Amino acid sequence: MNLISTRIITAQVETLISFYEQLTGLTATRYTPDFAELKTPGATLAIGSTRTLQFFGGDGIAQPAQNRSMIIEFRVDDVQRRFEQLADSLKSTIVQEPTIMPWGNQSLLLRDPDGNLVNLFTPVTPEAIEKFAEK
Missing domain, CATH: 3.10.180.10 (2,3-Dihydroxybiphenyl 1,2-Dioxygenase, domain 1)
Structure with missing residues (x-):
């Protein structure tokens, strides 16, 4: 699957x-x-x-702008650079600036216009890099 x-x-x-x-x-x-x-x-x-x-x-099977349980995640090459590129235009959507998470990813959290949480991340520790390495 x-x-x-x-x-x-x-x-x-x-x-x-x-x-x-x-x-x-x-x-x-x-x-x-x-x-x-x-x-x-x-x-x-x-x-x-x-x-x-x-x-x-x-209409009853789904409701827009109601999600509070899911994060949409995108792996990017350089989250810090992406943050710098997007900071001005998406400033009002930023929930958390780039931060290194305990599991080794540097993450930028935003909310889309419907309120969905979006995570842009880059693996930065050796363990996280290994996890996402092409095999």
Whole structure:
């Protein structure tokens, strides 16, 4: 089994697409006005409007901007450099500036426009680097 994607359901599709394009430097593929994807080598972040819920059984199965239990994580080459690049434009979204975590990653925490927690991280200790080494 492979985890292929994570989908965010939102009432503000374009706002979220713009945020994640700026954050990742990727360009989203927009399939419809209600659905887009940002593809990375490891997984895809999908963004769907609340209107897409009709295809899954109705509006009651998911609610936008309600998550408080999941962190969307992106490994980046240099989190400090990414922070410096994004600091001015995303200043209001920063939850925690780059900090080395006990498990060896340097992490930058932000909130997207829907309030989802986003972690940009770079492994920095030998153990963390080894964990993410290509094998």
